[in-house]
Amino acid sequence: MWRCRPRAARWAGSGLRYNFDPVPDYTPQTIETKWQQRWTETGAFEVDVDRSRPKFYCLEMFAYPSGHAHVGHVRNYMIGDVVARLKRMQGFNVLHPFGWDAFGLPAENAAIKNKLHPETWTLDNIAYMKGQLQRLGISYAWGREIATCLPEYYHWNQWLFTRMYEKGLAFRRRSNVNWCSSCQTVLANEQVVDGGCWRCGTIVTQRELEQWFLRITAYADELLQAAEGLTDWPEKVLTMQRNWIGRSEGARVKYPLVGIDGQVVDDTIEVFTTRIDTIYGATFIVLAPEHPLVDRFASESADPSQLRAQADRFRKQDRLARMSGGVEKEGFDTGRTAINPFTKQPVPVWVANFVLGDYGTGAVMGVPAHDERDFEFATKYRLPITVVVQRDGDPLDEMNLPESFADEGTLVHSGEFSGLASAEGRARMSAYAEATGIGERTVQFRLKDWGISRQRYWGTPIPMIYCDGCGVVPVPDADLPVPLPRLVEFSGRGDSPLAQIPEFVNVACPTCGTPARRETDTMDTFVDSSWYFYRFCDPTNGSAPFDPKKVGYWGPVDFYSGGVEHAILHLIYSRFFARVFRDLGMVDHDEPFARLLTQGMVLKDGNVMSKSKGNVVDPDDMIRKFGADALRLYVMFVAPPEKEVEWTDAGLEGSFRFLARVWRFVDPLTTTLQGQGIPGLAGLASLSGDEKALRRKTHDTIRRVTADFYPRVHLNTAVSALMELVNEMYAFGEKAGVTKQGRFADEQLVIERGETRAVLKEAVEALLLLISPFTPHLAEELWERLGHADGVVAAGWPVFDEAVAKADEVEIAVQVNGKVRGRVVVAADASEDAIREAALAVPQVVPHLEGKTVRKVVVVPGRLVGIVAN
RNA sequence: GCGGAAGUGGCGGAAUUGGCAGACGCGCUAGCCUCAGGAGCUAGUCCGGGCAACCGGGUGGGGGUUCGAGUCCCCCCUUCCGCACCA
Numbered sequence: 001m002w003r004c005r006p007r008a009a010r011w012a013g014s015g016l017r018y019n020f021d022p023v024p025d026y027t028p029q030t031i032e033t034k035w036q037q038r039w040t041e042t043g044a045f046e047v048d049v050d051r052s053r054p055k056f057y058c059l060e061m062f063a064y065p066s067g068h069a070h071v072g073h074v075r076n077y078m079i080g081d082v083v084a085r086l087k088r089m090q091g092f093n094v095l096h097p098f099g100w101d102a103f104g105l106p107a108e109n110a111a112i113k114n115k116l117h118p119e120t121w122t123l124d125n126i127a128y129m130k131g132q133l134q135r136l137g138i139s140y141a142w143g144r145e146i147a148t149c150l151p152e153y154y155h156w157n158q159w160l161f162t163r164m165y166e167k168g169l170a171f172r173r174r175s176n177v178n179w180c181s182s183c184q185t186v187l188a189n190e191q192v193v194d195g196g197c198w199r200c201g202t203i204v205t206q207r208e209l210e211q212w213f214l215r216i217t218a219y220a221d222e223l224l225q226a227a228e229g230l231t232d233w234p235e236k237v238l239t240m241q242r243n244w245i246g247r248s249e250g251a252r253v254k255y256p257l258v259g260i261d262g263q264v265v266d267d268t269i270e271v272f273t274t275r276i277d278t279i280y281g282a283t284f285i286v287l288a289p290e291h292p293l294v295d296r297f298a299s300e301s302a303d304p305s306q307l308r309a310q311a312d313r314f315r316k317q318d319r320l321a322r323m324s325g326g327v328e329k330e331g332f333d334t335g336r337t338a339i340n341p342f343t344k345q346p347v348p349v350w351v352a353n354f355v356l357g358d359y360g361t362g363a364v365m366g367v368p369a370h371d372e373r374d375f376e377f378a379t380k381y382r383l384p385i386t387v388v389v390q391r392d393g394d395p396l397d398e399m400n401l402p403e404s405f406a407d408e409g410t411l412v413h414s415g416e417f418s419g420l421a422s423a424e425g426r427a428r429m430s431a432y433a434e435a436t437g438i439g440e441r442t443v444q445f446r447l448k449d450w451g452i453s454r455q456r457y458w459g460t461p462i463p464m465i466y467c468d469g470c471g472v473v474p475v476p477d478a479d480l481p482v483p484l485p486r487l488v489e490f491s492g493r494g495d496s497p498l499a500q501i502p503e504f505v506n507v508a509c510p511t512c513g514t515p516a517r518r519e520t521d522t523m524d525t526f527v528d529s530s531w532y533f534y535r536f537c538d539p540t541n542g543s544a545p546f547d548p549k550k551v552g553y554w555g556p557v558d559f560y561s562g563g564v565e566h567a568i569l570h571l572i573y574s575r576f577f578a579r580v581f582r583d584l585g586m587v588d589h590d591e592p593f594a595r596l597l598t599q600g601m602v603l604k605d606g607n608v609m610s611k612s613k614g615n616v617v618d619p620d621d622m623i624r625k626f627g628a629d630a631l632r633l634y635v636m637f638v639a640p641p642e643k644e645v646e647w648t649d650a651g652l653e654g655s656f657r658f659l660a661r662v663w664r665f666v667d668p669l670t671t672t673l674q675g676q677g678i679p680g681l682a683g684l685a686s687l688s689g690d691e692k693a694l695r696r697k698t699h700d701t702i703r704r705v706t707a708d709f710y711p712r713v714h715l716n717t718a719v720s721a722l723m724e725l726v727n728e729m730y731a732f733g734e735k736a737g738v739t740k741q742g743r744f745a746d747e748q749l750v751i752e753r754g755e756t757r758a759v760l761k762e763a764v765e766a767l768l769l770l771i772s773p774f775t776p777h778l779a780e781e782l783w784e785r786l787g788h789a790d791g792v793v794a795a796g797w798p799v800f801d802e803a804v805a806k807a808d809e810v811e812i813a814v815q816v817n818g819k820v821r822g823r824v825v826v827a828a829d830a831s832e833d834a835i836r837e838a839a840l841a842v843p844q845v846v847p848h849l850e851g852k853t854v855r856k857v858v859v860v861p862g863r864l865v866g867i868v869a870n
Numbered sequence: 871g872c873g874g875a876a877g878u879g880g881c882g883g884a885a886u887u888g889g890c891a892g893a894c895g896c897g898c899u900a901g902c903c904u905c906a907g908g909a910g911c912u913a914g915u916c917c918g919g920g921c922a923a924c925c926g927g928g929u930g931g932g933g934g935u936u937c938g939a940g941u942c943c944c945c946c947c948u949u950c951c952g953c954a955c956c957a
Contacts, residue, residue: 721892813890
């Protein structure tokens, strides 16, 4: 009989009390530990190349080992795991690896603060977070684990860097770079968010430094074009990438410069414009304060310091405000003039704070009549405004122009080009410029080359040597890796820590052998993460980053999930690196990630979880209270994976209750549902109506879960279908008399009727297999208790049988003039005529037809009948 | 300003192609079972009217297409996200 066991003690301290008096108990903690151990011991998720099976590469963005993962972090791993486990059951050879993005500033900052070496800090964190993932039951091939801070990994960063150097894709340049004073290092453009550091938010300033760059712009056009083919990426990410790359077609035009004597034309100012059709209206030239001519003009002017001071002031203006238009347009006249090559008229050359030094040529032609910014500037400084594009239909009043007209129109006052439409004007004028050598058509990108030098310790040493005799010399492959030296003082000062280690810096030149110096900057950690997905295919290769044959089998990643915050960082860098490897002949695809899913964040009290806000939910706490399976199920059920979710304890409790409900139903049946005497279902003609209905529900659930799962990844609705099946099983138990008030009469239950056992067995087994990607521990445990020795993967994904799922009869709705007035049950295979007849005879429908003529009857088989009457 | 996504019960969210709006869960209510219930089982739960069968309204607002619109088209409002002086 029922044993009544108050179980409050188990929950002591958790703030929750549950007693489950009727055994059996669902005790996730013991089950989960058991299965996790078994998976580890048997290497259950390790895989190898197997060309006899289709592969599936399932990857979640690897983790920065920051300390402890919270549920916001682990949601992503759960999503990937559910997909990986499904694909395994569907017979795919699934590569599902994990690793650590282990270089980076926090380790170094922690070292400064806690007097702990970054490596110790990092490896400790990795150990802890790996444990967290294992406690969640994520099915990783841990045998392939990588950590980017280990020489076995960063060796290949260095190797690739020297390949890129050889191909001219890595180069050194002195330029203005983004500087974060808090992180004490340079940032790439992608890493500046709203004018601040992507990591700490500190406002970024400009510094001129000699830096290493990767020539991502060489692939700008291809990266843009190929985005069209990424049909399984979120549109949002593609849009962000397109905007970031920022392609614009236009022309560069040279304005001959009038010399200081006012006569001699000795040089040119080149401008970039997308609107060469407006060039007759260019009444001035504006240089960016950073433009090299500014300094020259100053030198040549009567009062050099005055000019320089003004330009300096612009340069020092808040970059964020200057970039976002938050600063009022200001400028000054350099006193010089240039010749508009189309009008042959002299135009003044100004310097203004709204012109960007690092876009185009750093100089623009001012066309106030047809550009909003130029209009504002010309109005302020009383520069001439000339209309050269006339609005069609509603002509502009040239004498009194209230605002600029930036749209297309018909050219006027444009010499031989007058009368042309804007587009035609652009074509003819560009051709003219090219023919006369005053300009050329160009495509301008907003994307800049990727500055990767970092003045920090905890990163990949850049494998370059500076020799007074030979210049810049890459470290030969045979001398790689250049190991990161261990002994370092962490001062937190703003220079490269490696520069203070003479044993590191001083080196013989690989070419001539004379004393030389090593590069002391390290690489941006985004280099590490730009190709790690290839390393997973061959993680221990000691002679190459990876074996192309292995990447040929596993690549590209079939399903990649992670946060949107990497839309223009990691995801664009990786697309770049994939092409570099392709051009090195090492990979045979262009795009590294066939499908991308950007998972939504988990909020707590309306905020993103973060340690500093103190609102993190620790997965281990939840596992202790409810088990990893309940946590996984809840996170998958609460919303679609792409959506942001608000964490609720009550929701997690609900998922726990559901699993306990599964357990209470299935566990007592595990004896009676196995062994001899269960009739096969195929020849079962003697099923009761309830038994047939349960079979139908079972197969309908198989259909729904399978369809929701992949590629749709509607995981929340897949779970709800499983809940419906369980509800139906309980109802069936009552009706079949095997349960009373949801409880079985005996722990060692025996169900006499073979048909009942057969349909229950089918339902229970389907349920366990379908739920196993979500709650693998519970599924494996009950599956084993049902007498299966080989586990759910061996069993395979359940197969939907349409003949079983098909109902004999269906209820269809009957509408009269668009309103549902009644329902009628008809045979599933009834003819349209029969359905129509039945619908017109429905008692609730008849009154609505009284006194009216039926004009039309629309029959949608299986759905409804629409009657039009008036 | 430009671009993208989205507005559905008290809440999270369902609804392949236009076809019974609100599945499933949370919360709430009632009953059962209980020494007890904060456990379990069952039922109810969009709004208004009615004892009820039913009737009317209803997917941000307004128009439209259609036998039929949460879904398609046009206009508007709101929210979130991204970009933002890129010439």
